[in-house]
Amino acid sequence: MRAEPLFGELLIDFGLQPVSNRFLPPGSVDVVPDFSLQLRIDADTGLIHLGTPFPVEALKPRYDWLTCFEPEDHLDDLARQLVALPEISPDSVFGAYSFKDDSMLRRLERLGYANTWRIDPAEDLAVTDPCANVETYQRELTTARALAIAARRGRCDVMIVRHVAEHAHDLHAFIDAIRVMVKPGGYIVWEVPDCERVLTMGDCTTVWEEHQYYFTRYTFRRVLLDAGFTVVDYASVPYVLENSLVAIVQEGREPAHSDDSVAVAAEIERARHFAQKIQARTIAVHNKLEYWRFTRGEIALFGAGHLSCAFLSLMQASSLMCCVIDDNPNKKGLQMPVGGLHIAGSEVLNSGRIGVCLLGLNPLNQAGVIAKHQKFVDQGGIFASIFPGSALDLELR
DSSP states (O other): OOOOTTOSEEEEEEEEEEOTTOOBOTTOOOOOOEEEEEEEEOTTTOOEEESSOOOHHHHSOSOTTOOOOOOOTTHHHHHHHHHTSTTOOTTOOEEEOSGGGHHHHHHHHHTTOOOEEEOOHHHHHOOOOTTOOHHHHHHHOOHHHHHHHHHHHOOEEEEEEESOGGGOSSHHHHHHHHHTTEEEEEEEEEEEEEOHHHHHHTOGGGOOTTOOEEOOHHHHHHHHHHTTEEEEEEEEEOOSSOEEEEEEEEESOOSOOOOOHHHHHHHHHHHHHHHHHHHHHHHHHHHHHHHHHHHTOEEEEEOOSHHHHHHHHHTTOGGGOSEEEOOOTTTTTOBOTTTTOBEEOGGGGGSSOEEEEEEOSOHHHHHHHHHHTHHHHHTTOEEEESSTTSTTBGGGO
């Protein structure tokens, strides 16, 4: 399987798009770097990928307070599943790729499996910039470095790799680097976002310049099989915003898969429909926001993360917003990477000039925001979600 830059059928060309973690100081005249953002699809496998990855140095955050959160409600069950795998005992070695795996290692240690290690960016990858994140780690983890890590720390019985494969600029090289750190007969636990539902819904916020690949249940399994793994267990764990695909694999090819043409055709059809829905939703969003501005007053967007950036930029909606709201003290007062929008605290909802507040934060947190700002609702304000298909979807309000 190949997903090289500019290979594959073009699905959507979004033109030049900004780096969504590049917040600017107030009044800054700096220009946020932008790069060509395209979605393409491998016609042989149905895997969606970016056309050309953004440069790693551009993707690297400029602030060390930026954080990311991955879904974890399923990890207790997953930890119990891992320790019950054949040939796994309290003496087994559990390795991990990044800080995203720390909570899983703590769970394993609480179960009595304390023989663990995790790649150290500085010691193992020569990455010393405190702002560097997984965009940099994936570039620095070569097979040679992985072999050195295995020699220094010991090859592991189980390797945990959560929510990073989608960031790899060279997926095959990344997979090969991971596998050399595992003992013969050992296991690799892969976890990636399951984009199937959001693609079906036409949700533009799934597109992020830091994610090179957009896996579905079929395409991720296909990647693993084509890489020469046997799939021990495979599941899509449901979450409100985006499901998680969890795969436990071992080395060793499964019997050759049968003709997958029907499955690939279904992936291609979904991808093409996604592109069509993005175009249709852009028009619908503009019409709704223009109507609200005329009938209700100014519009704000709650949440200054990459989901909001995608909405503002890909829906071309930044000019329709008066500000973005976020109570993170590190973000308040800065300018968004899109449209130079000011980031204000939530007290601005009580200013009397905002009639509509769009919700661009994880749907799990939206009810809490609405409850906290009931005064805004009581005064006639409307909350609406940027996520299509949600109960508060702005198209349905």
